[in-house]
Amino acid sequence: xxxxxxxxxxxxxxxxxxxxxxxxxxxxxxxxxxxxxxxxxxxxxxxxxxxxxxxxxxxxxxxxxxxxxxxxxxxxxxxxxxxxxxxxxxxxxxxxxxxxxxxxxxxxxxxxxx
Amino acid sequence: xxxxxxxxxxxxxxxxxxxxxxxxxxxxxxxxxxxxxxxxxxxxxxxxxxxxxxxxxxxxxxxxxxxxxxxxxxxxxxxxxxxxxxxxxxxxxxxxxxxxxxxxxxxxxxxxxxx
Numbered sequence: 001x002x003x004x005x006x007x008x009x010x011x012x013x014x015x016x017x018x019x020x021x022x023x024x025x026x027x028x029x030x031x032x033x034x035x036x037x038x039x040x041x042x043x044x045x046x047x048x049x050x051x052x053x054x055x056x057x058x059x060x061x062x063x064x065x066x067x068x069x070x071x072x073x074x075x076x077x078x079x080x081x082x083x084x085x086x087x088x089x090x091x092x093x094x095x096x097x098x099x100x101x102x103x104x105x106x107x108x109x110x111x112x113x114x
Numbered sequence: 115x116x117x118x119x120x121x122x123x124x125x126x127x128x129x130x131x132x133x134x135x136x137x138x139x140x141x142x143x144x145x146x147x148x149x150x151x152x153x154x155x156x157x158x159x160x161x162x163x164x165x166x167x168x169x170x171x172x173x174x175x176x177x178x179x180x181x182x183x184x185x186x187x188x189x190x191x192x193x194x195x196x197x198x199x200x201x202x203x204x205x206x207x208x209x210x211x212x213x214x215x216x217x218x219x220x221x222x223x224x225x226x227x228x229x
Contacts, residue, residue: 032215036218042222107156
């Protein structure tokens with residue numbers, strides 16, 4: 001079965017700092033990859049997704065993620081974080097065949113200090 | 115348009131009691147998912163419904179857990195004889211169509227506390 005690892009559980013940054021959150025998955029075939037975000041008091045929402053094509057995908061609010069197939073990674077980046085980016089970030093994956101439900105990582109709590 | 119609606123938002127129950135959690139998906143969404151979010155453990159898949167197909171129950175942790183989806187719309191997750199380890203936030207999500215690349219729309223969840 002596939003699994004997703006997010007190695008950073010809690011990240012604290014100052015505003016304007018650059019962000020990179022790691023995500024690695026275990027599955028040898030074709031995958032679909034997602035990042036979801038949960039702002040305080042809100043429901044989970046899609047940040048960005050990768051299905052095929054350009055491995056560098058751009059999402060909302062200046063976020064981007066790069067799919068590196070050889071490293072089984074899909075790291076999330078943002079050049080300059082804002083206080084409003086404080087949230088919990090979840091990486092998710094599912095294979096292009098088989099089960100339709102996403103497998104999520106354990107999440108990374110990002111705290112941006114003003 | 116309304117998003118995914120879950121009720122109740124909070125539920126406190128005594129160990130050994132049964133609970134029912136409800137999910138109203140977005141109208142027209144054919145797929146419905148239940149996940150469980152425990153502190154520090156991310157989202158754990160429980161069950162998935164797609165149209166009239168047999169549900170994928172592979173994530174249900176024990177036979178105390180069951181779910182149904184009536185008329186292809188509203189879903190109910192039932193936990194029988196609740197245990198303290200069942201305490202978590204139960205999230206429902208729906209997606210527009212079959213296929214692994216259809217984004218999920220989540221509800222706000224039901225926070226279940228078993229005392």
